[in-house]
Amino acid sequence: xxxxxxxxxxxxxxxxxxxxxxxxxxxxxxxxxxxxxxxxxxxxxxxxxxxxxxxxxxxxxxxxxxxxxxxxxxxxxxxxxxxxxxxxxxxxxxxxxxxxxxxxxxxxxxxxxxxxxxxxxxxxxxxxxxxxxxxxxxxxxxxxxxxxxxxxxxxxxxxxxxxxxxxxxxxxxxxxxxxxxxxxxxxxxxxxxxxxxxxxxxxxxxxxxxxxxxxxxxxxxxxxxxxxxxxxxxx
Amino acid sequence: xxxxxxxxxxxxxxxxxxxxxxxxxxxxxxxxxxxxxxxxxxxxxxxxxxxxxxxxxxxxxxxxxxxxxxxxxxxxxxxxxxxxxxxxxxxxxxxxxxxxxxxxxxxxxxxxxxxxxxxxxxxxxxxxxxxxxxxxxxxxxxxxxxxxxxxxxxxxxxxxxxxxxxxxxxxxxxxxxxxxxxxxxxxxxxxxxxxxxxxxxxxxxxxxxxxxxxxxxxxxxxxxxxxxxxxxxxxxxxxxxxxxxxxxxxxxxxxxxxxxxxxxxxxxxxxxxxxxxxxxxxxxxxxx
Numbered sequence: 001x002x003x004x005x006x007x008x009x010x011x012x013x014x015x016x017x018x019x020x021x022x023x024x025x026x027x028x029x030x031x032x033x034x035x036x037x038x039x040x041x042x043x044x045x046x047x048x049x050x051x052x053x054x055x056x057x058x059x060x061x062x063x064x065x066x067x068x069x070x071x072x073x074x075x076x077x078x079x080x081x082x083x084x085x086x087x088x089x090x091x092x093x094x095x096x097x098x099x100x101x102x103x104x105x106x107x108x109x110x111x112x113x114x115x116x117x118x119x120x121x122x123x124x125x126x127x128x129x130x131x132x133x134x135x136x137x138x139x140x141x142x143x144x145x146x147x148x149x150x151x152x153x154x155x156x157x158x159x160x161x162x163x164x165x166x167x168x169x170x171x172x173x174x175x176x177x178x179x180x181x182x183x184x185x186x187x188x189x190x191x192x193x194x195x196x197x198x199x200x201x202x203x204x205x206x207x208x209x210x211x212x213x214x215x216x217x218x219x220x221x222x223x224x225x226x227x228x229x230x231x232x233x234x235x
Numbered sequence: 236x237x238x239x240x241x242x243x244x245x246x247x248x249x250x251x252x253x254x255x256x257x258x259x260x261x262x263x264x265x266x267x268x269x270x271x272x273x274x275x276x277x278x279x280x281x282x283x284x285x286x287x288x289x290x291x292x293x294x295x296x297x298x299x300x301x302x303x304x305x306x307x308x309x310x311x312x313x314x315x316x317x318x319x320x321x322x323x324x325x326x327x328x329x330x331x332x333x334x335x336x337x338x339x340x341x342x343x344x345x346x347x348x349x350x351x352x353x354x355x356x357x358x359x360x361x362x363x364x365x366x367x368x369x370x371x372x373x374x375x376x377x378x379x380x381x382x383x384x385x386x387x388x389x390x391x392x393x394x395x396x397x398x399x400x401x402x403x404x405x406x407x408x409x410x411x412x413x414x415x416x417x418x419x420x421x422x423x424x425x426x427x428x429x430x431x432x433x434x435x436x437x438x439x440x441x442x443x444x445x446x447x448x449x450x451x452x453x454x455x456x457x458x459x460x461x462x463x464x465x466x467x468x469x470x471x472x473x474x475x476x477x478x479x480x481x482x483x484x485x486x487x488x489x490x491x492x493x494x495x496x497x498x499x500x501x502x503x504x505x506x507x508x509x510x511x512x513x514x515x516x517x518x519x520x521x522x523x
Contacts, residue, residue, distance in 0.1 A: 049436065078438035089433045106439040150437070 001027045001189055002048065002158065007057035009043055009213075017043035018054070019213045025191060027157075030184040032200055033193040035210035041193035042086060043213070045160045049081055050074050062157065079107060082151030082188075084161040088143055090135045090150075096122070097131045100149045107154065121149045125179060141172035148179060152188075159183060161192040170198060177203065238446035245423060245451060253455065256419045260459020260510075261466070263408040264502055268467030270401035271498055272490075277394040280482070284390065289358060290368050291381040293351040298376040306374055307354060313370075315363040320355045327352065351378065409509060416455065416513035417520065420448055424521040431522070445518050452514025453507045460506035464499045 002025040009017040018040045025031050033041045046052045047059050050066045059066040064077060090099050097118055104114040122128040125145040127138075135143055144164050151159055161180060165173035177192070177199050184190040194200070200207055209217035246253045294303060307319055322330070327350040335341045356371075358364055368382045424431070434444055475489055 051436070072440070075438045075440045075443075078436065083436065085436070089429075089436065091430060091433065102434070103437045106434060106437060106443055154438075 001025060001029075001062060002191075003058075003060040004044070004047070005058045005060070007047065007054045007059060009040075009047065009052065010055040016213050018047075021057070021210075021213075021215050023208060023215060023218065025189060028184070028187055028189055029206065030181065030190045031192075031206040031208055032203075033191055033208050033210065034195060034200060035216075036195060038212075039210040040213040041210060042162055044210075045083065045162050045191075045193065048158075048160060049078055049083060075106075079103070079154055080157055082154065082156035082159045084144070084147045084151050084159070084164050086162040086166065086193075088147045090143065090146055092135045095132050095134055096127065096138070096146050096149075099135070099146055100131075100153055103150060103154045117153060118149075121153050124152070125149045139172075140168050141175065144168065144172075144176050145179070148176070148183075152183065156188065158189045158191070161190065163193055163195075165194060165196050165199065173199065238443075238450055241447040242450040242454060245427070245447065246454070249423070249426070252419050252422060256416060256455035257459045257462065259412050259415045260456045260506065261463045262459075263405070263412045264460040264463030264506060265466050266401075266408055266463075267405050267502060267505075268464050268498065269470075270397070270405065272467065272471055274394065274398055274401065275494070277390065277397060281390050281394065289364050289382070290356045290371065292354045292356070292371040292374075292377045293379045293381075294353065294376050295378045296348075296351065298352070302376045303352065303354070306371075306376065310354075310356060310367065310370065313363075313367070315358050315360070315367065316356060317359045318355075318357045322353045322355060324348070324350050324352050412456075412459075413509065413513045413516070416452055416510065417517040419455075420452055420514045420517035421521045423448060423451065424517065441522075445522060448518050448522070449511055449514045452517070453510035456506035456510025456513070457503055460502045461499070464495075464502050468495055 002023075004021050004023040007021045007023075008019050011017055021040070021044070023044075033044065035041055043052070047054055047066070048061055050059075050069055053067060057067075061077065062080060064073075066077070069077060091102075100118045100121060101114050104117060109117070119128060119131070122131050125148050127142055127145045127149070130138060130142060130146075135146065138146065148161070148164070151161075159180070164176050164180070168176065173196060180190050180192055181203070207217065208215065292306075303321065307321065310316055311319060324347040328345065328347040331345060331350060332342060354371075356367060358367060364382065368380050371377050371380045431444055471490060
């Protein structure tokens with residue numbers, strides 16, 4: 001479903017965002033992308049939605065080679081991938097409903113159908129009661145849920161969540177991770193970028209670690225949760 | 236028609252820019268309307284003079300009918316005449332009374348005696364007018380010859396000058412409007428930079444993003460054109476009584492509502508093209 005083959009990205013400043021990264025994520029998989037700030041997590045997400053092109057290597061999403069994808073095909077690609085941006089990218093002069101309905105409007109879905117779908121998704125993420133509020137009236141966790149709802153509204157095959165727990169307390173962070181996990185169980189491939197160690201320790205999911213643009217660890221069997229479970233079994 | 240809703244929301248949110256855009260378009264189309272009315276009026280006046288007897292010969296008071304008839308036959312025999320009409324003193328008085336029916340003071344002072352009888356002569360070719368005019372002047376029974384070729388040629392040169400000035404002014408104003416519209420739509424695009432970025436990231440196509448701006452430009456231009464036309468039409472309607480008395484005898488007023496609607500339609504089409512072009516240039520410049 002997602003494959004990065006010997007991908008390097010050098011920015012205009014001469015700094016390398018990624019160096020020779022090989023990575024593949026299967027359908028319906030849940031993977032954490034971890035690493036300190038500047039390690040290349042967001043760069044991978046930007047490559048996956050074809051916001052930027054790699055300097056070297058190939059990026060494949062759903063049989064699309066993004067390095068060869070014509071410009072007019074980019075909107076089609078982006079409709080298949082839901083993204084929860086690090087800075088959320090919500091429009092503060094629009095209500096929750098108006099923010100979430102945007103991808104449906106872009107796709108040309110009729111208003112009645114769109115309204116029904118938005119209500120479904122807002123119920124799924126647990127903020128249906130806030131649908132007519134403006135983002136400024138919501139808490140950090142609720143804003144994350146709005147961003148997740150917008151990413152989910154087109155029922156994407158892939159969901160990319162960039163530091164969705166970044167500014168949240170641990171209880172709210174867990175709620176968000178639980179929500180993403182539920183979404184994954186319904187069949188969506190989820191990649192979540194984070195540097196929240198607590199979450200990694202307590203969830204038995206695949207962990208892909210990056211450091212200074214290089215892939216330093218990618219072994220599902222060594223993920224903290226699974227290691228802990230294995231140790232528990234031994235005992 | 237989601238883009239229309241989106242455009243109208245943008246217009247509502249920045250009313251001053253919308254007002255400026257409509258105002259500049261109104262100014263352009265007000266000028267276009269005025270010059271359209273002026274040029275149409277002038278060409279109708281020219282047509283009127285061209286279709287009227289082009290040479291009028293007034294006879295001396297004591298002239299006998301048989302001399303007039305002889306002159307009429309002589310002129311007809313040249314073979315250059317398309318029509319000749321004799322206007323007697325009584326008929327001249329009737330025409331005078333008709334033209335001045337609203338002014339009793341002028342009617343009281345005039346009798347058939349002081350109005351001369353005349354011959355109104357049209358030729359097949361304008362070039363034959365001079366010869367006929369000279370022939371009439373040589374006749375001893377003719378007191379005065381009015382040769383309308385001079386009036387027509389003066390009008391033609393005036394109309395041509397008005398057309399040149401009008402065209403120049405319309406071109407300059409259209410260019411100014413275009414540049415101002417490009418700037419206003421450019422500001423709109425800058426204001427909505429964040430929305431545009433988000434829309435792109437969630438899969439909006441370039442045309443989905445462009446259409447509201449293109450519609451906005453066409454909307455400003457169309458509204459400006461409609462207001463400009465309305466102001467010019469009201470001004471024409473308001474000044475119609477004055478113009479009617481000034482252009483006495485020349486049947487160009489009142490202006491037909493169909494003509495006014497045709498002008499509106501033509502202006503709306505031009506406005507939509509101008510609005511589309513301006514916004515398209517802005518979109519190409521600021522929305523790559």
